[in-house]
Structures are given as C-alpha cells and as structure tokens.
Amino acid sequence: MNTALKKTLTRDDYFELERTSETKHEFFHGEVFAMAGVRDRHNEIALNFALFLRGALRGKGCGVYISDVRLEVDEGGHYTYPDVFVTCDPRDRDNPLTKRHASLVVEVLSEGTAAYDRGLKAQQYRRMPSLRGYVLIDPDTQTVEVQTRGEGSAWTLVVYGAAGEVAALPFEGLGVPWAEVFARME
Numbered sequence: 048m049n050t051a052l053k054k055t056l057t058r059d060d061y062f063e064l065e066r067t068s069e070t071k072h073e074f075f076h077g078e079v080f081a082m083a084g085v086r087d088r089h090n091e092i093a094l095n096f097a098l099f100l101r102g103a104l105r106g107k108g109c110g111v112y113i114s115d116v117r118l119e120v121d122e123g124g125h126y127t128y129p130d131v132f133v134t135c136d137p138r139d140r141d142n143p144l145t146k147r148h149a150s151l152v153v154e155v156l157s158e159g160t161a162a163y164d165r166g167l168k169a170q171q172y173r174r175m176p177s178l179r180g181y182v183l184i185d186p187d188t189q190t191v192e193v194q195t196r197g198e199g200s201a202w203t204l205v206v207y208g209a210a211g212e213v214a215a216l217p218f219e220g221l222g223v224p225w226a227e228v229f230a231r232m233e
Contacts, residue, residue, distance in 0.1 A: 058171050062078045065117070072203050074126040075167075082128060086188050089155045091231055093130040096153050096184070100133055109135040109150075118152070120171045127168065131156045136177060148177040151217060155184045169194070173202060180217035189229050193217075207216070 052064040055077035055126035056064065064072060071082045071162050093113060097137045114128045126145070129152045135146035146195065154164045164183060171193070172181050185191040195217045197203055207214040 059128075061126070071115075071128050073128060074124075076121075076124045086157070088232060089130075089157055092155050092184055092186055092228060093153070095228055095230050096182075096223065097131045099223050100131065103221055103223075104133065104135075107135065109133050110139065110146075112146065118149055119145050120148045120175060122147075125171050129153065134177075150177055151174060152182045153180065153181065153182040153184065154185065157186075161185075177196070182214070182216075184228060186232070189225075189232070191223070191225060191228055 056074070056079050057077070058074070058172045061072070061074045073080045073082060090227060096114050097111055104111060111133050112126045112129075114130050116128070116132075117129050118129055118132055119125070120127055125186055128169070129149075131153035132149045133151040134146050134149050135152075139146040139148050149172075152163050154160070154168070156164055169181060169183075172178055173196075176188065179196050182192040183194075184190070185192070189210065190205060191212050192206050193202050193216065195215075205215065207225055210226055212225045214225065214228070
C-alpha cells in the first residue's frame, strides 16, 4: 500500500476513480491508497506462482487472477489487488472486474507493503468465509509462508525456505515447489 489520498470516498466514488485513473488504488472503508509499481523480481515471482497455479488447476473450474483484477475483501468496504488469487466459485464468473469469493490469495512482500500484507490485510483476508489459504512470499529471504484455514477460526502457518521443498497449498494434493516460485532469481 502506498499513500492515502486526502479525502474520504464512498465506494461508488472509488469505482469511478478506478474507471478513470491510470493508477490502481486499494480501498479500505473510505480511504484510498495508490498502488506503487513493483520491481521486476516481484513481478517474476508473482508470474511464476500464477503460471504454476493455472496449470495445476486447469480443468477444475477455478480462475487464477493477477494484480489487475480487484478482490472485494469486505462487502463494500475493502477492495484490494492481490498479486495472485484463485477463485473456484461460479458466482465470480459474473463480474469481469471484481471477484468476491477467493479461495487462495498470494502476496509478494516488498519493503513498502510487508507490514500491511502481514497485518491489516492478512486480518481482513482471513475473515473471508471462502478463503482457504493465504500465501506470503518474501523475495529477500526467499521464503514462502503458507497460512491455511483449519477447523473453525484456527489458522496454521508453515514456512518453506529451501530448494527442494514443496509448499503445501489448500487444494487437495497440491504443492508448489520452492524452485518453481523462485525460478530465474539471482
């Protein structure tokens, strides 16, 4: 998340801003935040993860989206542009701009967004009834943190950080190889 615009906006004002702006913004209960550009390695990691998911979930009725598709996290109050997310809910086929029922969200950490991605954004994502997993990828430490919903409101965290490891994802039998996530990283 970058800098907040000065005035508080309604959701409709936010949608109008997004329709006319060349910059994407995230929205949190009236506050609007311009999204900063990302470094090439951030983009490369997100693309690696998205391509892996697209291939692994082919034919399973799921859509894999990258940072240009908006996610409604909290109805009418919080909208984000995750680096990568998956929705397998048929209701999400109705709106080409905004999805509401993500089952997996992936964020690639950066210096400017790490606190938000680990804090408020993580709290908000975990409140989504459809969400089964939240993945944080740290390019600096080359770790993949997988938070998975358990019974009730319990979440488990497993951190993967070595070549040869396979990060278990919240889809039956699906894991992403660490080397696949960090392919082409120096």
